[in-house]
Amino acid sequence: MRGLLKPLQAVPEFIGLIRGLENNFRQQAVFGLSGSQTSYLYAGLAGVAAPLPVLVVTPGEREACQMADEIAGLLPGAAVKLFPVWQLLPFQIIAHSKEVEAQRLQVLESLVRGERAVVIAPAEAVLRRLVPPQIFGRAALRLATGERAGRDDLIRRLLAMGYERVGLVEGRGQFCLRGGILDVFPMTAHRPVRIEFFDDEVDSIRRFNAATQRSEEKIDEVEIGAARELIVEDKAWENFRRALKKEYRAQALKLEKAGETGAARQLAEKFAETAEGACGYFNGIENFLPYFYREVITILDYLPAGAPVIVDDPVRVKEMIDSIQRERMETYSDLLSRGRVLPSQFLAYAGWSDIQGGLSRHPVIYSSLLPRQPDFVRPQQTFSLPWKAMPSFLGNLKMLAEEIRHWRKSGYATVILVSSHHRAQQILSSLKDHGVDAFYASSPEGHVRSGNVLVAVGSLSGGFELPDCRLAVVTERDIYGQFRRVKRERKRVGRMAPFVDLRVGDYVVHANHGIGQYLGVVPLTIGGHSQEKGITLLGSK
Template identity: 30%
Template sequence: MRHPGLFEFIKNEDQFKDIISKTDIYPSLGIYGADRGQKHFLMSALSFFTCSPLLVITSKEEKARAVLQDMSVFFPPNRVDYFPVREIVPMETYAQSREVVSQRVEIMDKILHGKAQCVVTTIEALSRMLPAPEEFKKLYVTLKKGQEISREDLISRLIRVGYERVEVVEIPGQMAVRGGIMDVFGITASQPVRIEFFGDEIDTFRIFNPNTQRSLESIDEVTLLPAVEFSLAPGEPGWAEGKALIEKEWTLAFKDLDESRVQTVGQNLRDKYDQVLKEMESGIVSYHLEQYLPYFVKGKYTLLNYYRREPFIIVDEPLHVREEAESREEELKEVFRELLEQGKILPRQEEILVEYDLIREEAAERKKAGFSLLPGGSRGFTAVAPVSVSGRDLPQFQGKFPMFVAQVKDWQRQKYSVIIMTSSKDRGLRLKEGLWDNKIEAVVLPEILSAPVEGQVIITYGKPLSGFEFPAAKLVLVSDSELFGRSKLRRPRKQYDQG
């Protein structure tokens, strides 16, 4: 964890000691009173002291992004991940972003291999059915130097797990072939790999820059994650059985039509069935075929089933999460009913939706905590042990430095430890100089490794969306937001190395 000194600072504070002791005794806690920055700090502290991977569930994407940004301050780089939403409703033209699929596949892989320290997501993202973990792992393509595999077999295998064949690879999820050379840009990779064959044997692997084509590194092995969450290509496990179920449902749906609907709804059913069957038998995997997952998988799996080590589950405002889930379910079921009546889907496709009650059942036996501002905010979430936490919003200084100086001196008189997080080193040094000019002996630390002392003012680096005052612990954390005004929350985009 980053800034472990802050967690050490609060570990003996009575309210936080109450939280930690109750996590050892009770399966679920209802923690209320903390908001925004303080809440996200306490969530991070739970990871530090329970030594468990965290799964944080929010009601909406905007809230998830705020949690992600604040918690990233307290975790090492790239240790707080976001699991995004994929559309559930079947679309005629499936416009799902490849980037979204890449992010989801990467998180599923991290969780499977115990590498996910903190995952932030929404209840909507959890409500899309996933394949069984063991079936997902079968889609991995692992290649080793000296391995015997024909180029044609490898091309076929990559197409079956969602890779697109192109002339020149430019983005993740693509492959290109020229003679005995194959370039593959792994769906979660930052650089593509060049595979050279000697007959049917892999001779060399080289990581290269896709812009300059310049080789960067030689490797002996590569694992390519699938570019889809589930493959419906011929020969995959359960393919024949799933296809038979689709045919059976299509036949029954067509027989149930009365004469007045045969020409309209019947034609929709014919068109849809012909399209799906043609795509399935072609072996070319498209994202919208994954909407037929319920025909090929027995049981409903969620992200919770992918954890090897049980996660500590945090639900942010449980009442809001439940309300959002139930509202979304009602809306989706109505859409599915309309599409079914129009002959645009088959009955079992609706089962791709994982209901809130099932997710709650999956979480029932796991350690968890619900965070809410008000005591009643944990309704709909089984909170066995309530815990109250004190917190206050900070003043908005809006660049008024004399006002800020006066407030820092007041906090020092109250024996608070004051942490100031700035977005850059230069800004931190300027703040230090200004505070020293006003007889406040602030120190600049790149990381807070030991607990602050009473009345100490520390300037460090980070970009939380908001600060907080924790009165019981006599701790204040001030962000750029309070100092200079709130900044807009930006949606992070995945970056690919350019060499």
């Protein structure tokens, strides 16, 4: 739907924001936007930010997911990536989502390669500390047919990149060596690869099916990225053991002096072995990142110089970060007193001051609905956009037709976004019945013009009206409202319900004993135990 963004280029406020980015303004602010209006503006900004990536920070994950979907629809063909939340929990985790880890790794790989992308990240995801980008970038392996590569060296590199050696490759992050065949499932790939060697030369590379283990299409080269976010180089292992041992001993002594012998014993059981001999990746190692790397690095440090950052609703972003930090502080304080964690594990997340420092190194646009500026926002220029949210028509097509005629008379272009081609035909037919000429196009490209009423397939959470560029966008949800499946109330029938209409003396049919006469509810003694009530059926004579 790139064609939908074209009218934006004539909006004075949008032009001003672009000039601010070109002039390297460190802070700009824009007010008056909510819902899909923000996605529309951000997509327009990302479209002209080439060749640099753009990072959008949202308060929560729900907003990030919705915004990623909408921007991807507005910028077809662009690399729009969600950087999801992966919580670090101070407990032993047996398994975690490979899908979430793969999504995050895909974003980091894209940024270290300098690719153009639109990255949407919730505030909590931005708080997670990462390894320095140069170290993460070195943890990549490229193989091509005809190249020479020692298999022993490849195994060492794959292990250092966080891959797990197994007997059979079935999932992401695994590799297997059988004779002259190396199977690897890169974390960010959809299928594993099979690399065949002739001596030390790469003879062939094929993708294969993990379920059937059958080789499929042949490829010329493959790039294998890191299998985990925390990449540890040899020197960092020494830093880890030294720092962990020192802090473990200090914390154990502190607990013993306080008379907390149980907590000290718990601490020893949990950390003594790790402090003495850890020399390879282990489950939950991400919680110990501060022991490997002291410098605070976040996704903001993976962006190249000059890459713009958009902070959506900065007041809520700051509130979310403060809330997360308070909850973590309470949790870690309790666990620390019980010998379950070490002090520096709390530092696996960055603080607000670290985020502010990261933002200060990039041009930032702060966007919010209300014109309120927190103390950390000091824009060099501010814009207010008089855009309007689209009202709900609640299925009243006559009202919609009247509104379209009004827009057309005012020189507007009207774009109606629906979920499917079938729904588009229904809308076209209904509008025709109400005297409105509209047409369908597979893409808005070239059709968003004054007086046109276009129906196209697209997805936005809500429509909007842009008076300054004469554009009205109506979504299917605006037309019909949000339907909810009506739940039918089920009557709960008790076990005694079939008997409530019985009267003493009525004849009944018993499933096992045939016809009988109902004598009513009477006391019964069964097995020496008296029951208050019972239903007695007397077999007929």
